[in-house]
Amino acid sequence: MPKGPKGTRIFTRGDREAYAMIAPFFLFFIVFVLIPIGVNIVNSFTNYNLDTKKWVGLRNYARLFQDAYFLRSLRNTAVYAIFSVIPLVIIGFVAAMVVKRQTRAMFAARALLMFPYVSSMVAVSMVWLYLLEPTNGILNKLLGAMGIPGKKWLFDENLALPCLIVVNIWKNIGYVMIIFLAGLAAIPKELYEAGRVDGAGDFRMLFSITIPCVRPVTVFVVTTMCIEAFKTFDQVNIMTNGGPLNSTTTVVHQIYVRAFTEFQMGYASAMSVMLLILVFLITCVNLRMGSGGEVE
Amino acid sequence: MKPSIGLRALSTAVLLFFVFVTGFPFLIMVSVSLQSMSQVYSRELILFPSNPQFINYKTAMSNGNWARYLWNSLYVTGMATILSLFINALTGYTFARMRFKGRRFLFFLLLIGMMIPPQVTMVPLFSMMRHFPLAGGNTIFGQGGTGLVNTYTGLILPYIAGSFGVFLCRQFYVSFPRELDEAATIDGCSRFGTFVRVYLPLSGSILASLTILKVTGMWNEYTWPLIMTVASSDRVKTVQIALTSFRNEGEIFWNQLMAATLVVTAVVGVIFLCLQKYFVAGIMAGGVKE
Numbered sequence: 053m054p055k056g057p058k059g060t061r062i063f064t065r066g067d068r069e070a071y072a073m074i075a076p077f078f079l080f081f082i083v084f085v086l087i088p089i090g091v092n093i094v095n096s097f098t099n100y101n102l103d104t105k106k107w108v109g110l111r112n113y114a115r116l117f118q119d120a121y122f123l124r125s126l127r128n129t130a131v132y133a134i135f136s137v138i139p140l141v142i143i144g145f146v147a148a149m150v151v152k153r154q155t156r157a158m159f160a161a162r163a164l165l166m167f168p169y170v171s172s173m174v175a176v177s178m179v180w181l182y183l184l185e186p187t188n189g190i191l192n193k194l195l196g197a198m199g200i201p202g203k204k205w206l207f208d209e210n211l212a213l214p215c216l217i218v219v220n221i222w223k224n225i226g227y228v229m230i231i232f233l234a235g236l237a238a239i240p241k242e243l244y245e246a247g248r249v250d251g252a253g254d255f256r257m258l259f260s261i262t263i264p265c266v267r268p269v270t271v272f273v274v275t276t277m278c279i280e281a282f283k284t285f286d287q288v289n290i291m292t293n294g295g296p297l298n299s300t301t302t303v304v305h306q307i308y309v310r311a312f313t314e315f316q317m318g319y320a321s322a323m324s325v326m327l328l329i330l331v332f333l334i335t336c337v338n339l340r341m342g343s344g345g346e347v348e
Numbered sequence: 349m350k351p352s353i354g355l356r357a358l359s360t361a362v363l364l365f366f367v368f369v370t371g372f373p374f375l376i377m378v379s380v381s382l383q384s385m386s387q388v389y390s391r392e393l394i395l396f397p398s399n400p401q402f403i404n405y406k407t408a409m410s411n412g413n414w415a416r417y418l419w420n421s422l423y424v425t426g427m428a429t430i431l432s433l434f435i436n437a438l439t440g441y442t443f444a445r446m447r448f449k450g451r452r453f454l455f456f457l458l459l460i461g462m463m464i465p466p467q468v469t470m471v472p473l474f475s476m477m478r479h480f481p482l483a484g485g486n487t488i489f490g491q492g493g494t495g496l497v498n499t500y501t502g503l504i505l506p507y508i509a510g511s512f513g514v515f516l517c518r519q520f521y522v523s524f525p526r527e528l529d530e531a532a533t534i535d536g537c538s539r540f541g542t543f544v545r546v547y548l549p550l551s552g553s554i555l556a557s558l559t560i561l562k563v564t565g566m567w568n569e570y571t572w573p574l575i576m577t578v579a580s581s582d583r584v585k586t587v588q589i590a591l592t593s594f595r596n597e598g599e600i601f602w603n604q605l606m607a608a609t610l611v612v613t614a615v616v617g618v619i620f621l622c623l624q625k626y627f628v629a630g631i632m633a634g635g636v637k638e
Contacts, residue, residue: 063449069539070448077439078454080509085461088469088476095472102475150363161363163624165370170620170627172568174588175613179377181595182602190376193393222369227631234632254355283465286570290592304467304571311471312575324468331465 089328095321102315112322122323124298125306128213132302133281136220140277141270143221144228149262151229152236162233166226173223173286180219181206181291209299212292216300219287224280228273235269236262275338279331303327377613381405381606388602401603405611408594408604413582417590418615424500424573424586425566428507433558436510437551440517441543445529455518461511467571469506474575477502498578503586507566513558516633520554521547557630560623564616587612 063071096112098105116122147165151158168176183190184205192202206212239262247257285304288294294301294309301309303323311320375395380388382400408414443455477496480486485493496502524547532542573586591612594605620627 066446066539067448070442070446070451073442073446073540073543074439074454076435077509077514080435080505081458081461081511084473084506084509085464085469085511086457088472089464091472091476092469100475102478146362147366150359150366161367163621164367166620166624166627167374167617168370170564170616171613172570172588172616174568174570174591175609178591178594178605178609179373182380182606183373183376185602188389188391190393193391196391197393222373225366225370230628230631254352279465283467285467289574290570307467307471308571308575312474317471317475320471324471327465328468331463331468335463 092321092324095318096325098318098321099316100318100321102317105318108318112319115319116322116326121298121301122303122306125301125303128300129282129284129302131213132217132220132284133278135214135217136224136281137274137277139221140224140228141273144225144273145232145266145270147225147229148232148236152233162226162229165229168223169226171223174290176219176223177287177290180215180222184215206292207296209296212296212300216284216287216291219291220281220284224277228277231269231273232266235266239265271338271341275335278334278338282327282330282334303330377606377610380602381610383603385601385603404603404607407601408607409611411604411608412590412593414587414590414608414611416582417585417587420500420584421567421586421588421615424503424584425563427500428504428566429559429562431504432508432510432513432562433555435508436513436558437517437548437555438540438543439514440519441521441547442539443514443518444521444524445526446539458511458514461509462515466506470571470575473506477505477576497576498581498584500584502576503573503584506572507562510562513562516558516630517551517554519633520551524550553626553629556623556626557633560619560627561630563619564627567616587615 095105097107097109099108099112151161151165186192186202186204186207189202189205191205195202203211205215243261243265244257247261252260283304284302285308288300288302288305289308292300294305304327307320307323307327310316310323379395379397381404382402383394383397383404384401387394387397443451443458474497478494479490480495480502481488481490483493483501484495484497484499486495487493496505528546529539529542532546537545568588569586570588573584573589577585577589591605591608594600594608
């Protein structure tokens with residue numbers, strides 16, 4: 053037990069009781085979160101493949117920037133993130149606006165809109181696989197009824213990624229809606245009354261009161277959904293397996309393929325480090341934008 | 349605030365559109381799960397099959413050992429939820445109510461943990477599980493066997509420490525009056541005793557929120573079970589992994605696949621409908637405060 057300057061113990065009895073109470077959490081946290089991150093960083097400088105582990109310096113990182121698959125996955129992930137998040141924010145906000153009244157019907161509608169978010173990505177993917185099936189899927193049946201020739205959707209190099217984006221948006225509308233509902237509920241009623249007194253119309257109040265007031269919530273939604281988009285894997289692995297012609301492979305999908313089908317654990321670790329850096333960057337950029345809004 | 353009639357009509361129209369777009373895929377799921385394969389293959393769109401084939405559910409559940417898969421998912425979900433909830437609440441209480449050296453630094457460390465995507469640690473975690481000492485035929489140095497791969501323990505362990513849960517509990521307990529602790533101390537309770545006898549019984553709403561978030565998260569988990577399960581073994585296969593195997597066998601029996609999908613979704617769906625209030629509260633608490 054270390055001693056303080058006057059011979060008193062540095063850790064008091066209260067300290068020790070507190071440490072004992074947080075010990076279980078930190079035991080699991082250190083062993084299953086912190087150590088793996090450290091190990092991951094170390095592995096990223098080796099050629100680890102489950103059997104051997106040799107130091108290779110920065111070779112994995114150099115390889116990343118020449119790896120056409122990885123570069124493609126970066127591009128796909130960025131496209132996926134941008135084209136998921138912007139529509140999600142707009143659609144989620146509109147959804148919150150139309151269900152915000154406190155009636156029974158609205159609560160039922162909210163529950164329904166939340167349902168895709170609560171369902172697993174596996175289940176959602178299965179349903180959409182059928183909707184998008186080229187030969188007897190629902191979407192092509194509907195198009196056929198209108199006399200429009202069907203598309204190959206997930207089997208079309210140019211349509212596969214947009215399809216995944218649509219499914220992602222569909223699944224997450226409910227979540228964004230709930231966050232916006234909380235933001236809307238926090239706007240003081242007096243602002244609207246004051247606006248009414250000043251003769252502002254509905255649209256004027258929407259753009260001058262509601263939208264500025266939900267800005268912090270918007271930043272939160274953008275950050276969370278961006279990070280979620282950068283972690284996308286389930287959907288890709290189930291619906292397209294990265295294809296056709298790598299048009300839907302994402303960063304986490306590349307990590308999975310390299311680590312668990314090719315057993316290039318060292319190289320996959322370098323990708324994981326890049327993912328970690330990307331996620332931190334997104335968080336920082338968004339927090340900057342968020343706090344910038346409050347300073348104005 | 350009373351919006352104009354035109355705006356109300358527009359709002360209702362948009363709402364109906366949302367309801368249709370969200371509901372339609374689920375309607376198709378139910379419909380296809382009750383169709384025969386010839387109806388699935390027919391050229392026209394069938395929404396309400398004339399003679400519903402409830403047999404599809406029975407056939408789907410006997411495609412593989414579904415009783416086992418459901419039990420596996422229930423067990424993994426249940427264990428992870430119970431263990432992580434108790435640890436989350438205890439840790440949250442300690443950070444909210446006790447002063448100790450290094451408190452701010454440890455809390456900061458915990459918040460950093462909230463930002464780390466689990467995908468970043470999945471590769472080293474897997475090799476850790478595979479080389480876990482004295483498990484699955486491993487020696488004390490973690491060599492020779494399969495370790496915790498394809499075991500319940502391996503599926504559960506990484507989910508016990510949840511920074512997010514600790515954070516929510518801390519926010520919750522901070523708002524409690526300090527007199528509670530003082531009264532308990534005067535009555536001779538230790539701090540741990542105070543937590544168990546005074547705070548835990550008052551934690552119903554936060555624990556309900558955490559439970560539903562954790563249960564849906566665990567039940568729906570795909571990536572980690574995929575890595576940790578041996579494809580040819582049913583031992584710890586969860587329902588999500590089992591669902592994907594409907595697609596691996598040549599012709600896809602969409603009606604059975606949709607039946608199984610409905611069963612898997614219904615479990616979380618029912619829990620969600622019962623605890624919806626707490627689910628929403630949990631999401632909001634995580635997002636909006638601070």
